[in-house]
Amino acid sequence: MSTVYALLFIVATIVLVLGLARKIVQYAKTPAPLKIPTTPAPVTQTGVVMRMFREVVFFESLFKSTKWTWIFSWMFHMGLFVVLARHVRYFVDPVPLPIALIQPFGIYAGFAMVAGLGGLFLRRIFVDRVRYISAPSDYLMLLLLIFIGFSGLMMTFLIHTDVVMVKQFFGGLFTLSGGELPMDFALIMHLTLVAVLMIILPFSKLLHIPGIFFSPSRNQVDNSREKRHLASWAKKLEES
C-alpha cells in the first residue's frame, strides 16, 4: 500500500511541476501586444510590484468589490498559507525557525481555512448570480479542499496519526529509499485528496495562481507615452 502511495505522489508531483511549468512558459511566451493596465496604474516598475503585492497578499480588488467574498476568501487563503507553511516540517529536517515559530498559531489556521471555504460554498449556492456561473467543478473544487482540511483537522485534534512515520515516508520519497505510511483512515483520505488536488491544479481554475502574475491589466507599467511597447508579431507588421 505504501508503495502505491509513493508512486502516486511521485506522479502527482511530476504532473504538478511539469503542468505548471508548461503553463508558465506558455504565458511568458505569449506576447502582450498592447498596453492595457487598468488605470490609475503605477508609473514605475516598483509601483507595479507594490500593486501586485497588494493584490496577492490583501486581494485589494476583491476587497473593493464585495466584502463578504473577501472575508471568506481571505480567511481561506491565509489559513491555507499558514497551514502549508506548517506542513513544511514534514518535508525538511531540521525544521527552519520561522516554521517552528508559527506552529502554535498554525493549528487555528486550519479552522479559518475550512470556515472560509464553507462561506464560499454557501455563497455559491445561495447567491443566484454566483450559482448561475458555477459549473460542477466549481463546487467540487471547494468540497475537495473542505475535505482535505477536514481530514487534516481530524488528525490534529481527534485521531492523531504518527507524524514521525509520515515524515520518514516523505523523507524516503526524496531519497527513493522507501518507507512506511501509517494506515489511518484520516491520513489516507487526506493524502489521496491532496494528490488529486496536485494533479488537477494545472488543468483547472487553480491556474489563477500563476495567472495573476501574468495579468496585463495588473502587471503593466503605465508609461505608454514615454516608452514604446512593441510585440514581436507586431514588429513584423512594420517590416512588411
Added chain:
Amino acid sequence: MAKAKFETPELSEFVDVPNIEEGAMAHSTCFVAKPEHQEPLNFPGERVEDWHDKAIEKMGDLLSRYRSFRVYLDSCVKCGSCTDKCHYFLGTKDPKNMPVGRQDLLRKVYRRYFTFAGKYFPKLVGAADLTEEVLDDWYSYFHQCSQCRRCSVFCPYGIDTAEISMAAREILASVGIGQKYCNEIIAKVYKIGNNLGLPGPALADTLEGLEEDVYDEDGVAVKYPLNVKGADILLVTPSADFFAEPHVDGLIGYGKVFHEAGVNWTLSTTASEAANFGMFIGSYENMRRISLRVREAALELGVKRIVFGECGHAWRVAYSFLNTLAGPFDFLDPDYPVPQHICEFTWNEIEKGTLELDKSENDDKTLTFHDSCNVARATRMGDTPGGQFDIPRNVIKAVCNNYHDMEWDTIHERTFCCGGGGGLLTDDLMEIRVKGALPRMTALQNVMNEKGVTHMAAICAICKSQFTKVLPYYGMDMYQIVSVHQLVSDAIVLNRKTPPEEAPGYGEDDDD
C-alpha cells in the same frame, strides 16, 4: 428589423442588484455588416462555409498572440466579484450580461477545444461545442458590452471582459459576421478620412463657418485652420466635433484656448478623425491602419506636437496605443508628451496664467462631471496616476463656480459607462443603450435632486451623443449634457485682439 418595444427602467434612489432573469436580452441584435463593409477591412464579405473550423482556428491564433486573452480565459475562478458591476446587467437582469457570464460564452468553447479538462470532461467544467446557437449568442451578447473595463477594476485578477469582447468580435468578423455599424464606419475612414464621411472641402466650409460665428459673437478673429504646413500643433478630434451639438461648442472652445495661448495649430484632412473603431472590433491591423493616418498627417504638415480633442476611446488609442501602433514619434518636439489631451493643454495654460477666465459666465449652470470609461480606466492625463480624474475637473472648476461630483462609487475608476460606448452607438441597439444608462442616470438624478446640478459635462464624443439621445428617455433634457471645452469657451475672455484684415470674409464683397 422590427422596432423592438421596451420599457425604460424606472429611476429610484439606488440601483439595486437585480435577481437574474435568463434570456431577458437574448433578442438583442444589431445589423450584420454587408460585403462592402467587410472587404475593405480584410474580412470575408459573408459568413464563410466552414465558419466552425475557421472560428476555432482564429481563436487559436488569438490565443497565441494575446497574453491577456489566454490568461483571462484560464484564470477566472468564478468568484462572482464582477457579477454586479456591469451597467448592462444592472439595467437588463440578463445573467449573460454579467461580465463573467459574457466571458463564459467564449470560455466554454475555449475549454472544449483548447483544454484537457474541457476535451475529456466537458460537462464537469462547463465546456461546450461551438454551435449555431453559441455563435448567435456571441453576436448578441458581445454587442451588449461597451468594453468599459468596469469589471476589470473589481476582478481579483484584473480580468478585462473588454479584451474578451474584442477577441470575440474579431473572431466573428473573420468568419464573415461583422457588425455593420463599426465596419461601415471604418470603411468610411479608409475611403474618405473620417467616421462621418465628411470630405475635405465640406470640412473647410464648416471651419470657415465656425470662424464667422465666433467673430460675430466675440468680434475676434479666432482661426480654425486646416492643413496648415509648419503649424506647431496638429489637433486630431472626433468628427462629431465639426457640427453636432454639444460637440461643436467644444471645438470652438479648443480654438479659443489655442488663440489665447498664442500657438500655431491646425487640423488635417488626412487625420480628420480621432475615433478609432478598430479597437472596438478588436482588430490590431485595422486599428493600426487607422492610427497611421495620424502619423502621416503629422509628417505631412511638419508639426511639432499632437493634441487630441475630447473623445474617450480615441484618447485610449492615442494615449495607450499610438506610440505602439504608429510610433516612434522622435520627429516631434521631445519637450511634450505625444500625444497630449486637450484638457492637459488647457490646464497647463490655466496654470501658466495665460488664460483670463470669467467664471460667472457659467453661473446659470451647476455642473457635474461624467468620467468617460476609457479615459478613466485605460489612460492617464498629466504625470501622476489619477490625473485623468483631476485635470478635467480642475479645468471645469476653473471656469465654473458651481460644481458637485456624483456619488463616489459612480465616478473616477468606478465610473459607469454612458451605455453607448464600444461600438454600440447605433439605433439598432437602442434598447440596450437605454437600459445600460440606468446607473449613470440614477447617479445624475440624485445629484440633481440633492445638489441642484443642472448640467453634466463630458469629454467623449460617444458619451455626448449617447446622453443626448438617452436623457429624454429618463425624463431629462438632452441639453443637460455639455462639452468641457464648451464651458471653457463660455468663460474665456478673448484678450488677443486681431487686426480687422484677419476677420472672416474681409475684403470680400458683402451684400448686406
